[in-house]
Amino acid sequence: MDIAAENNSYDSILNQLQEIKAVLNNSEDLMIVLANSSIATAKKIEIINDVFAGKIDNSVLNFLKLIIEKNRFNEFEFIINSYSEMLDQKANKKKVEIVSAVKLNFEAKTNVLFKLEHKLNCEIVPDWQVDENIIAGLIFKFDDFVIDTSVRNKVENLSKTISR
Numbered sequence: 512m513d514i515a516a517e518n519n520s521y522d523s524i525l526n527q528l529q530e531i532k533a534v535l536n537n538s539e540d541l542m543i544v545l546a547n548s549s550i551a552t553a554k555k556i557e558i559i560n561d562v563f564a565g566k567i568d569n570s571v572l573n574f575l576k577l578i579i580e581k582n583r584f585n586e587f588e589f590i591i592n593s594y595s596e597m598l599d600q601k602a603n604k605k606k607v608e609i610v611s612a613v614k615l616n617f618e619a620k621t622n623v624l625f626k627l628e629h630k631l632n633c634e635i636v637p638d639w640q641v642d643e644n645i646i647a648g649l650i651f652k653f654d655d656f657v658i659d660t661s662v663r664n665k666v667e668n669l670s671k672t673i674s675r
Contacts, residue, residue: 512594512599514570514574518570520568521601524568525576525591525594525595525598527567530567530590532587532591533561534562535587541562545584546582546584546585552580552582555578556579556580559572560572565645599636602634603633604634604636605633605634605635605636606636606653607627607631607635607636607637607648607652607653608640608652608653609623609627609638609639609650609652610639610640610641610642610645610651611639611641611645611648611649611650612642612643612661613641613643614640620637624637630663630668644663644665645661645663646662646663647661648660648661648663648664649661
């Protein structure tokens with residue numbers, strides 16, 4: 512984040528990290544080599560240079576070398592996710608999974624987003640899901656919270672109350 516702040520290159524670095532992830536996902540052998548602790552660090556750095564030098568910023572390349580030297584390359588995907596979350600937080604954005612019983616039309620989605628953005632006081636990046644089992648209503652999942660307004664949840668709560 513500090514390096515990105517120096518050059519105001521937050522999105523550029525995220526894009527480069529995601530491109531590296533895509534290359535790794537397309538080359539299982541490369542991922543195995545870089546995560547293998549029995550292969551010499553110098554050899555891994557040489558491979559990283561061969562694959563990525565000139566294609567990504569030097570700061571990102573140096574970061575890759577650093578996590579290889581610290582034997583943390585197996586945490587690369589977690590690092591990308593954390594960086595992305597930090598960018599969202601900096602931009603006052605929140606990723607929210609929104610589950611409905613039926614596919615919502617544009618107007619309904621817009622209405623839900625408008626209310627949710629005002630309630631959470633931030634820009635919402637929605638991940639729309641459909642689960643017919645919730646019968647009706649919505650479920651919102653973000654951070655460590657779940658807000659369940661589904662009919663299924665209300666019936667389950669009522670059933671628990673009656674059985675007491």
